[in-house]
Amino acid sequence: MSHASENCADCDRLSADYESATIRWFRLDSQMQIAEFGRDPEASSMIARERAMVDDRRQALKRALHEHVQVRHGRSIRAAA
DSSP: OOOSOTTOHHHHHHHHHHHHHHHHHHHHHHHHHHHHHTTOHHHHHHHHHHHHHHHHHHHHHHHHHHHHHHHHHSSOOOOOO
């Protein structure tokens, strides 16, 4: 996700936090697939809970970045699909 300003510390921080959470989500998703393939319901359940928390954080960071850009920079941003 690109942000609006090349020199905005808040944009940089929010983008970096969103990117970090997204990477963490993908890692957990991979771990979930391995746990499911190995038929480990306990691990699957634990990973699913953590993945849900990380996804909530990702979505909150995405909203915060969009709101920041709109309020601070007066424009909207679009995430790459």
